[in-house]
Each structure stands twice: as C-alpha cells, then as structure tokens.
Amino acid sequence: MSDATRPLIVGAGPAGIRAAQILVSSGIRPAVIDEAPSGGGQIYRQRLVADERSAKDLYGSEAAKATALHGTFAGIRDRIDYYPETLVWNLRDKAADAVTGHRTRRIPFSHLILATGATDRVLPFPGWTLPGVFTLGGSQIALKSQGCAIGEEVVFLGSGPLLYLVAWQYVKAGANVAAVLDTSQFSAKLHLLRGLFAQPSVVLRGFRYAAELMARGVAVRFGVQPVRIDGATRVEGVVWRERDVEHRLACDAIGYGFSLRSETQLADLAGCRFVFDARDRAWRPERDGAGRTTMPGVYIAGDGAGIAGADAAELAGERAGLALLEDVGLSVDHVRIGVLERKLASISKFRDVLEAAFPFPQAWANGISDDVTLCRCEEIAIGAVRDAVRDQGVFELNRLKALTRVGMGRCQGRMCGNAAVEVLAAACGQSPDAVGRLRAQPPIKPIPLGVMAEEETA
C-alpha cells in the first residue's frame, strides 16, 4: 500500500460506517461524507438533540445494533476525515464535488466506496400530493427523529415490511393508527413461512407486529386497491377497493410506500455499468460478491447497491472495505470473508421471500388514470406518458424525459422514476427493463444558488 491510498466513503449509514471501520483497522484514513448531521444512516438515524426517549424507545428490537454502530463511528472519529452535513453532488476526475452549506470543495480520492442507501419507492394515485400524505420512511423519521406523528388519525398504506413496522412503532409511541391497508394479499404472507428457516427472528417479529396491531383494534386489510385520498387542501380520508367493494375511512394523514429504491446516481456518474434487477424492478450498479463495481477502485455496498436491509448493509460495507484492502495488496482475514459472503447470500435468499410476501402491485400501471399527477415537481400527469407513446412513438425513458420533463424536476426522478418506468413499459407493452434507465446528472440534488459560481472562480 502506498501513502496515496485515500479512499472516500459516501454515506455514514450501516454500510459506510462498517467499511470505514475496516479501513481504519488497517491504518488507512478514509474521508467519510454524509448529508446528515450525524452518523447512522436511515434506520439508525440520530436525533438532532437528545430527548427523554431511550435507544430502546427509538430503535426497538434493533437498539443494540444502533448503539453499537453509533459507538463504532464515535470510536473511529479521529482516524477518519468526516464531513457531516455535506452532499456529494458530482464525481469527476477522481474527485468528489462536495457542498457544505454554501461552500463547495473538491475532495480527491484514490478509491471510492458508495454507501448511499435508499429512499421509499412510491407510486402516484389520486390525492398523493395533498398535505398529510408522507412516505412510510418519512412517517418513521417524523416519529424517530422528531417525536411527531404525521397526524391525529393515521392510515398506513402500501406494501413491504416497513408498512407493519412503522404502524407498530406509531401505536407503541401512542399515536392513533386508524388502519393498515396492505396492497398485497393475505395468502402472499404464507411465503414468509419459507423464511422461517433463514431469518426466524425477522419473520416472527413481523407476525408479532401484525398480531399486536390487530389486538389493539387497528384494522388490518389485505388485497387493498387504493382508489383515492380525499381532501380539498389536506387529507380528509382514504378510499380503497377490496374484492370489488369500495370502502372509505376518515383520517388526516397517510403514510405510504411500496418498499424502497436504491440511490444510484453517484454510481452512474462514476461510470459504473448497470444491470436490471428483476426482483427490485430497477437498474442497479453491477457488482461482484465483494462489492466491486465495473469501474476499478469503485465499490458499492448497502441498500444503494440493491435493497437488502440494515443487517446486510453492515455486512456488505465490511466486505467492500476488505475488497479494497485486498486490491491495494494488504492482507485480509479470509475466514471472515467466507462468513460475510455466506451471511449475505442467506439474506439475499430471504429477500426473495419478502418480495413474494409483499409483491409489487403490477396492476397499478394499467389501472392508474390519465389525470393523476405523476411528477410532483413539474406537475405532469400520467396521461402525458401515454400521449408520448401514442403520438410520438416514445419507447425509451430518457426520450420521455426530454419530451415531457418527467424525471427532470428537482427530485431528479427519485419520486416519479419508478412509476414512469411502469407506465411507459405498460403503454408500450414491454417489460420494465426494456424502456431504459434515467441517467443521473450533476448536481444530483439541488444545491444552494451561488455555490456553483463560487466554485468556478476558485
């Protein structure tokens, strides 16, 4: 190893922290950048200031893991160059453009570990832009980090393990949960029995959450088809269909989502090749079992590499750190590598079970009506996609973006991208992998005005 080994880790969640720990333990000093003010990532996000709640209150069954991860990060703090509240908005010429407040700087690196995590995967339906509608992840952040419920009478809607987890966390914290509306069928949950061997504690915990919700009188419904969210200027109720019968429930807040989507923009800017992941219905950076991408010196770990959850993120972060050490010629513990890879393989199998238990609502793309807002930023309707297919012969996502501006707004397709793919593919009679993938563009998130100019004169 030479002194020129200066890795940069983007993301201080479970994956990024474990990668940093491995590098530090071999005497390497990585830079670690994260947009958040403190380490922990999404699941182990820390509050801005401490309050009366304990780690157990915040992180439940995962409290010990959260505390251990925060402890690790604090322990290596003086052996890394840590940039909190800093966004990496571009990558070029082996350097990251990183903005902190109004100041942007270039941070050169020899190696890059991307541990950028995920955000909620959402689908539009009527009323989804109303005040009082939040993502499931957003609902959880409101509670964990801010001690707030998203409303007085909350309905959780969608699919995925987070649906039951967040609902249960709300009930535990004293919020009123009016209903949990699961878009997948009850029969799909039987797939979880297969998962009992691989991850018994996770499966049993899931069943316990559902049972406790029901025991506390929360209506839990399966096979729900969302019809609309009612309200003039904020949420007043939700309407759904269940076996062709329409139901309505009054509520003032909706938390919803359909599993997660990976943050992959930086891997794109780094030049990594992507592959289509049929299980996640999304493109993800191609990687080997250790987290090496197709670009030499660029590694990827955690949910940003494909959705696998927090435990997998820790393991994959460690594995990617070890891969980097191997690649610079340092000795590594091969027994440990075997253990990590076996555990990751087992979790990956379990992901198949979860996907079968909480399947993506495939019927959505053909059922959603033309007038529903697809793009929140630019306020473009679903019908614009179908028009572009019919009138302009569009069959590719970036062409759709150029013609309709879908995916071009401030969120850069984070909120509408998955839905645009599904609607475009359905309108073309294609599968989602056939319509291409949205290209990332710098800055990958809006940066304050004036920052660019300052950088150019620097």
Place this chain on the structure above:
Amino acid sequence: MALLKRLARHELPVVSFTLNGEACSGRVGDTVLTAILTQSDRLRPSDFSGAPRAGFCQMGACQDCWVLTGDGGRIRACSTALEPGMRLQTMMEPRS
C-alpha cells in the same frame, strides 16, 4: 390547523421564530419542517398549479419542502434545523 402531532420532546427548550410574520415557537432539535407543520398545514404552493404542499419524504429526496427565509433565501425544511429568530415564509407566488 397543524399537520404533525407532537408525541414526545415536550419538555425541550422553546425556540422562537416567525411564520409569515406571526410569532411562533418550536423546540430545540426540531427541523424547520416540524416547527412549521406543528402549527400549520402547508409549507409551500406547488410550482405550477399553486396547490398546497407540505413535504413528503422527510429525508431530503423529494424536494417538496423548500420554504423561504426572511433574507430571500430558500431552505429545505426537512433537513434544516430550526434556529432562534428564523423568519420563515410559506406563501410564495406559483411560477405560472
């Protein structure tokens, strides 16, 4: 009026700010989003139709929570900590 309901952190010190010129208070450790939505039900009008918006993802991804500050700046409410004396505006003209 409020969208969010506080379940914890009641005992933390108060932080004063103004919202559209009116005196308001939040708590130490609040984000600007929390501080506003525990008293109001909107953060901004949408850019084109002017329909009310109140954030969505709370994790800096959707960009649906930008609010104006007294000095004409814009901040992303969900990822900005509330500071004493902030002058926040949730009323702006839509783009078209």
